[in-house]
Amino acid sequence: MASTRAGPNLSRIAASLGVSVATVSNALSGKGRVSAELVERIRATAAALGYVPSQAGRALRTGRSGVLGLVLPDISNPLFPQIAQAVEYAASVAGYGILIADSRGDIGMQTEAINRLVERGVDGMVIVPRRGTRIADAGCPVAVIDTPSTPGNTVSADHWQGGREIATHLRDLGHRKILLIGASSTSNVQNDRIGGFKSALDATIKTEVLWIEKLEEQNGPGCLLGLADKARQGFTAFAALSDLHALRALTELQRAGIAVPDSATVTGFDDLIWSAVVTPALTTMRMDMETIAEIAIAALVNAIENGGPIEKGGPGEAAADEPLPGSRLVTAEKSRVPMQLVVRQSSGPGPARTNLSAENS
Amino acid sequence: MASTRAGPNLSRIAASLGVSVATVSNALSGKGRVSAELVERIRATAAALGYVPSQAGRALRTGRSGVLGLVLPDISNPLFPQIAQAVEYAASVAGYGILIADSRGDIGMQTEAINRLVERGVDGMVIVPRRGTRIADAGCPVAVIDTPSTPGNTVSADHWQGGREIATHLRDLGHRKILLIGASSTSNVQNDRIGGFKSALDATIKTEVLWIEKLEEQNGPGCLLGLADKARQGFTAFAALSDLHALRALTELQRAGIAVPDSATVTGFDDLIWSAVVTPALTTMRMDMETIAEIAIAALVNAIENGGPIEKGGPGEAAADEPLPGSRLVTAEKSRVPMQLVVRQSSGPGPARTNLSAENS
């Protein structure tokens, strides 16, 4: 078979300089023994010929593909593209490419997706799991980005602290009756956000949780959440556990003639792209995706290149959740990244603060 | 160097069966000359040992990595994750992996991203360009997904037809004064949508275009679009060129006390995830991303595996736009995929239809 390479290989450079292939390789990699003068000549020739190393040759020899897998539950869900973007960037900075594996909301497909990555020979994987995700013995290091309460989680936003922050914000605004709006009680992320929320409030503040998935099972997809009724029942704040739910609450309230934030405050989580442009702009919690991705990729690359800290997942680890068995899970020194409150126009004073102002004047 | 492979290789299977490595390879690939009985034995042994072919070995010998690149302008922009998802799925069905390259809204970075993919030895690329994207001589087949008016476009939604459809919908609803809301006049996609829109209307219907980027340059990011004023000027329909802009229009009108769709109709494009859940649910145009991705991947794979139809891009091609020089652009038989109108609650009757009803009764 004639060479299928479009560009030059090492032997072409070696031939044109009258040196060995190994010398060219050593010169370009800065290893081995090559005089400084010859290094310069080799590098100049390589540049002039437009030499691009063969990843296949390199991978075969070194046992490393230079590629990481990214496993996502559903990239069309608005939260995950941010993760993909941050992870891809951090990986490229570290010299790795990202092979994407999306399971389109189907958990069973995540195992398939993981296996496909294994077959591709990825050096490691970043997995954003969903309830039920099972990580086969990937045979490579794995970083998990979910929430700190997930067993084997490598690094993630501190969803609990995020919940506390938004709750504190609403408490300080004077809200005493708050409806939390979430997707599903089976999600670790959502439960941690709620847990943190409630931990910041005392018994004088009443909270209730509305699970959208449950409601849609009864009333069909896209059904009204019944927020106008909740407002009439005295709820003055609607704390959604994601911006998507917040958007839904906002438009439903406004459509019902309930002015936001005058008569009802709406908050979200995740600071999605449209949060700043809707009217009123949305108050939300922001995740530092860049830092999360950097930490995850750094831990993964460390495990790949230096055999860094790895936690062997398996039965007997944490108990509360389905364990992720037989994995080579990487750990990071810093595994919780604080969320940041972004106050915009959708949050306004509640009755307790309005009353307080009246008493002071 | 000892083998770094976690699993067995062909020679392990060959040794355990007392046959040659070439026989094992032939049996597993269905090529060459191997008796049916021996094929079965080899396959059973491979399965029992958990054999996974080495992509590196295969790529080196065949000159093919089995990986395609996907170049996106900004995956965190709500439109592009759909594309990524559809492309990844179509590629995996065709047996290819997708290496993602995102330029985070920075056009200069797209060239870098493309070069990184070249270095990775991808077999081909799918590129979603932005104004100014330059495709270096990638040395591999390239499929472009933008809009039919983009030179070198492989396949895309028929944005013109989409514009016609939404315009017809609004015309039939009785709207005679329509504000179009777009991002930037430099986008081929947006201009085709507007072109189609206007082509469906005659002189009795007045349209105006509001460019958000221009407005934000003057008034800052996230500024109000001034839609309440437009409504007072008699505009009864707000036809946004994307769902993101439609969402912005919807919330701004609602906040200003202008009921949607009672007093103002709002439509979008792209049928993003939240279009069906906001109140009122959004009328929009839907792209058949699955079909687009299938066509693009099929054309690309055909070019890779069979040397199928390739259009050599370069100067002298189409003139209207910046040409994409030196590319190996693939073509597809069907390059326009119709968009589909999705009517939901955000669109309602306009004055001409209300008047017509009054005359009839």
Added chain:
DNA sequence: AGGCGTTGATTAAACGATTAATCAATCTTT
């Protein structure tokens, strides 16, 4: 002068899979 250490290169082999060419045995045709 002889021995040892260092330098700068090359040789040889490895990694794993694929594939064209070759060969021995068997079958079919003349």
Added chain:
DNA sequence: AAAGATTGATTAATCGTTTAATCAACGCCT
């Protein structure tokens, strides 16, 4: 029976890069 064709396997080489081991030449120290 001899020649030609077919079958089912193996041999040999390739792809491109990396890397351990080796070697010749030179410099330094005793």
